[in-house]
Amino acid sequence: MTRGGMAGALLLAGVLMTLAAQRLAARQDQQPGARLDTSYGCIVCHADKRRAFTLGIHSERGIRCHDCHGGNPAALETTAAHRGRFIGTPDRLGTVTVCSACHADPAQMRQYGLHTDQLAELRTSRHGQLLLGQGNQDAPSCTNCHDAHTILPPEDARSNVHPTNISATCAGCHEDAQLMGKYRLPTTQYEEFRASAHGVGLFERQNLAAPTCIGCHGSHSALPPGVSEVVNVCDQCHVLVGRAFNLGPHAEAARSGELPGCLGCHSNHGTERVPPDELAATCTPCHELQSNATLMGVEIQEQVSRAAEELELAQRAIEELTMVGYPVSDARFRYQAALTNYLQMARVQHQLDVEQLQDLALRVGSISREIRTTAEVRMEHRWEHQLWLIPVWFLGLAAVLFAWFMLRRVRREGA
Amino acid sequence: MIRRPTVLVFQWLTQLVTDLKDSTDASLLGVARFLGLLYGPIDRRLPIDKAWRKAMTYRLPSYVGWRHAFGGITYLLFIVLVVTGVLLALYYRPSAQEAYPSIQHIVSDVTFGWLVRDVHVWAANLIVIATLAHMARVFFAAAYKPPRETNWLIGLLLLFVVLAFGASGYLLPWDQWAYWTVTEVLGSVDVVPVFGTALADALKGDVIASGATLSRYFALHVIVLPWIAFALLVYHFVLVRRRGIAPPAGVEVEREGSVPFFPNHLLRSFIVSVLVLAVLFSLAALSPRPIGEPANPFVVPDELVSTWVPVDVSLALIHFFGHWGLALFTLLGLSLVLIPLFDRTPQRRMRQRPVVTALGLIFFTGFVAAWLAGRQIRGIPTVTPQTEVLDERGQQPTPGTPLPELGPSPIRPSVRDSVRPGREP
Numbered sequence: 001m002t003r004g005g006m007a008g009a010l011l012l013a014g015v016l017m018t019l020a021a022q023r024l025a026a027r028q029d030q031q032p033g034a035r036l037d038t039s040y041g042c043i044v045c046h047a048d049k050r051r052a053f054t055l056g057i058h059s060e061r062g063i064r065c066h067d068c069h070g071g072n073p074a075a076l077e078t079t080a081a082h083r084g085r086f087i088g089t090p091d092r093l094g095t096v097t098v099c100s101a102c103h104a105d106p107a108q109m110r111q112y113g114l115h116t117d118q119l120a121e122l123r124t125s126r127h128g129q130l131l132l133g134q135g136n137q138d139a140p141s142c143t144n145c146h147d148a149h150t151i152l153p154p155e156d157a158r159s160n161v162h163p164t165n166i167s168a169t170c171a172g173c174h175e176d177a178q179l180m181g182k183y184r185l186p187t188t189q190y191e192e193f194r195a196s197a198h199g200v201g202l203f204e205r206q207n208l209a210a211p212t213c214i215g216c217h218g219s220h221s222a223l224p225p226g227v228s229e230v231v232n233v234c235d236q237c238h239v240l241v242g243r244a245f246n247l248g249p250h251a252e253a254a255r256s257g258e259l260p261g262c263l264g265c266h267s268n269h270g271t272e273r274v275p276p277d278e279l280a281a282t283c284t285p286c287h288e289l290q291s292n293a294t295l296m297g298v299e300i301q302e303q304v305s306r307a308a309e310e311l312e313l314a315q316r317a318i319e320e321l322t323m324v325g326y327p328v329s330d331a332r333f334r335y336q337a338a339l340t341n342y343l344q345m346a347r348v349q350h351q352l353d354v355e356q357l358q359d360l361a362l363r364v365g366s367i368s369r370e371i372r373t374t375a376e377v378r379m380e381h382r383w384e385h386q387l388w389l390i391p392v393w394f395l396g397l398a399a400v401l402f403a404w405f406m407l408r409r410v411r412r413e414g415a
Numbered sequence: 416m417i418r419r420p421t422v423l424v425f426q427w428l429t430q431l432v433t434d435l436k437d438s439t440d441a442s443l444l445g446v447a448r449f450l451g452l453l454y455g456p457i458d459r460r461l462p463i464d465k466a467w468r469k470a471m472t473y474r475l476p477s478y479v480g481w482r483h484a485f486g487g488i489t490y491l492l493f494i495v496l497v498v499t500g501v502l503l504a505l506y507y508r509p510s511a512q513e514a515y516p517s518i519q520h521i522v523s524d525v526t527f528g529w530l531v532r533d534v535h536v537w538a539a540n541l542i543v544i545a546t547l548a549h550m551a552r553v554f555f556a557a558a559y560k561p562p563r564e565t566n567w568l569i570g571l572l573l574l575f576v577v578l579a580f581g582a583s584g585y586l587l588p589w590d591q592w593a594y595w596t597v598t599e600v601l602g603s604v605d606v607v608p609v610f611g612t613a614l615a616d617a618l619k620g621d622v623i624a625s626g627a628t629l630s631r632y633f634a635l636h637v638i639v640l641p642w643i644a645f646a647l648l649v650y651h652f653v654l655v656r657r658r659g660i661a662p663p664a665g666v667e668v669e670r671e672g673s674v675p676f677f678p679n680h681l682l683r684s685f686i687v688s689v690l691v692l693a694v695l696f697s698l699a700a701l702s703p704r705p706i707g708e709p710a711n712p713f714v715v716p717d718e719l720v721s722t723w724v725p726v727d728v729s730l731a732l733i734h735f736f737g738h739w740g741l742a743l744f745t746l747l748g749l750s751l752v753l754i755p756l757f758d759r760t761p762q763r764r765m766r767q768r769p770v771v772t773a774l775g776l777i778f779f780t781g782f783v784a785a786w787l788a789g790r791q792i793r794g795i796p797t798v799t800p801q802t803e804v805l806d807e808r809g810q811q812p813t814p815g816t817p818l819p820e821l822g823p824s825p826i827r828p829s830v831r832d833s834v835r836p837g838r839e840p
Contacts, residue, residue: 322706322707322708323705323706323707324522324703324705324706325518325519325521325522325523325529325706326519326522326523327516327520327523382703385529385530385700385703386700386701388530388696388700389696389697389700389701392693392696392697393693393697396689396690396692396693397693399685399689400686400689400690403682403685403686403689406678406682407678407679407682407683407686410678410679410682411679414674414675414679
């Protein structure tokens, strides 16, 4: 090989190696855990924690093992590495201390836009009272809900505290009969919640606005609401219904603690809509059977049931119209108006304003009748279409008879 | 007293009718002469007059009777489909946004639009029955034997064209039933080995059935298939005229007399045609095709309502015998294509060819039985919406998409265990 050829080959090899090195470096950058370089001592022994940690938000923000656990990450031997401010695996109380060292510090959390009241809230919660007040190791610590290493923000669907996962996270302890037995707590909340209107909204309709455990109990400040607080808790989402309830006669009873607020008619974890035909039955546990209050309940039930029936009839009429090919956008628009009135009835019932309820029911009925009338007119048109068969068959049979006699005549003449 | 005025009035009326007739004849003669002046030079070049006279004196063998009407019925239904199809095409708009509203417009606003559409739908169903009835007559009469085997094959091709017409027209209403039935069918085509995926992709023109699919189906339905059908029909009729109509078993053509096509056969055809059209109008008025919700790729309907005979048959076969039953029945139908290649013996009586007759009986009676059973069955869609397809807002569609399983986080399968007391993470 000539000298020029050799130089060319070397140059080419150099270029190729540079490109390969760049590709390799780029690939390593894309791998999880790329921020933990190989000179970091902790991963020499705790390689199993590396992947879990690098998936979390702390890894993304540059937090490292020694920031929580202490020790000397520059050392490659266990003894040297575990020297200094090394705390190993903290217990539940210790975990709160470690986490709150940063998360209760506004100076550090400001840059991430995070609240710093978690520790203060935890102190007020039942979990905090047990853990911080009594040192009870049954009570959960930060990492029991957020994980120790793979800590993800609540918006991340993989997070244990994401709306679709948090009820399962709570159920991790609250479904444990042995553990809950010690504190005389039920274990059916999770199953009840899944079957409730809130659970169906969250899990089946994927409505992330539906409340989970923390929606009513609070997250770090988790406590069951008091009897007089229930209305305010539900009011956070059901604003209009809550306002109507507070204007009605039941509000005072709820404030005084005689009535457990919304739970007087609905249940807590298994919250559901009261079916229209069972509305009056919710009055009888507190009111006499023939009392004015129960009679008002019967009147409300009749109005709501009638409106529900009218809505169903309108829906059926729209289906009929669709089947015959009639444009139904206008009917659907009217149906939406009826539906809005029907939903307003739900608000008005909580105020026990029978007059307004009757007015809304009348509106629903009126719109429903309009839709049904349109459907009936279309069905009459179909009937008119069928009347065309009379002349068709009359003329057709006449033509057939005529042709038949002609054929016979032609055959006879041919024979 | 009264008799005389009556006779006078009668005489006056008779004279009036005679005068009118003479006057009309003279006028018609004048018009005919004028047209003759125009028509003469054309006729000298194209012997239309001669062809017309030949057609008027055309004679059919005397054994051609009512049972030969099925071919004519099929042709009549084809013409009905062409005429109603052209009328529908005046109002139908083949796009994903406009197809459904245009169907609503046709059946709700256009004068007699409901009749045109439902006659079209029912004719598309009856033509399948009429074609198979025509084929059954040819099959059991062994009319497919030489020298008419080519015409049998042409007839089979015409059957496939009829089925292709129906299949391509099925999507055009663009409602949920049409959309998801076609999606199911395309899914089945997709799993056919060798060419299935390529064919399904070519028909779809997109990752799912969409506006592109509708355009392709419409083009096939109103541009491609009509030309193929026209060419095959012409060839079919030419071969019928050249080879003649097959005589029944044991009858020799030479010894048979003949009857004139006009007016004998034409009157017979007229009677059948009027009855078929009356039945068609009755079906259209009494049982119009229902319309589902507008097609929505994100929502699978609870059930599929079938509106076409082959779909009924497929539903019944799948319901009772599974997908293999449908595949075997289709194979049996396709094997009829090969019969002229193997069954070339001169025997034409059914008793002399029991295997072929049995095969035919199984197919034709099975088809009718499956059709009747399939009308009672409601299809349940087995496909799911394409989750990777985003809706107009660029978001994953929520309705219809499979929900994530509840329970532990995907990161830690045993999250519940890990938060139990005594187990530190």
